[in-house]
Amino acid sequence: MALSKIINYKGISVAGAYIRVSSVVINHGGGVVEFLVNSMSAPDEIPFDSISMQCPYDLEGVNPFKQVYEHLKTLEQFAEAEDF
Numbered sequence: 001m002a003l004s005k006i007i008n009y010k011g012i013s014v015a016g017a018y019i020r021v022s023s024v025v026i027n028h029g030g031g032v033v034e035f036l037v038n039s040m041s042a043p044d045e046i047p048f049d050s051i052s053m054q055c056p057y058d059l060e061g062v063n064p065f066k067q068v069y070e071h072l073k074t075l076e077q078f079a080e081a082e083d084f
Contacts, residue, residue, distance in 0.1 A: 001065055003072065003081035007039055009049055018043050019081060021068050026057055033057035033064050037072065043084075 003019040020043075023036045034054045038047035055071040057064060072078040 001069055002043070002084040003069065003078060004084040005078065005081040007049075009039070014039070014041055014048070017041065018045075018084060019072075019078070021065060021072075024064050024068060026064060030059045031057060033068060035068050 001021070004016055005019065007014045007017040007019075009017075018040045020038050020040070021035050022038055023034075025034045026032075027034065032054055033056075034052070037051045037053055039049040040047050055068060057067060061067055069083075073081060
């Protein structure tokens, strides 16, 4: 699971940037999931940017990674991202 989109990073346009979620942690109460969003120029490259984020988590819903990716697509900065 990953996303892809054009990212403007510090004035440089990265076409087809690979966006992957890692370090998913569900809080003890279960209602929030914390995760890292890593942006890379290609799947096998070192991330050029990492963002720590969180979103609501539904214990009865699909797996946490799927929920996180679906949440990312609702955010303005990832609105144009496509499934990779």
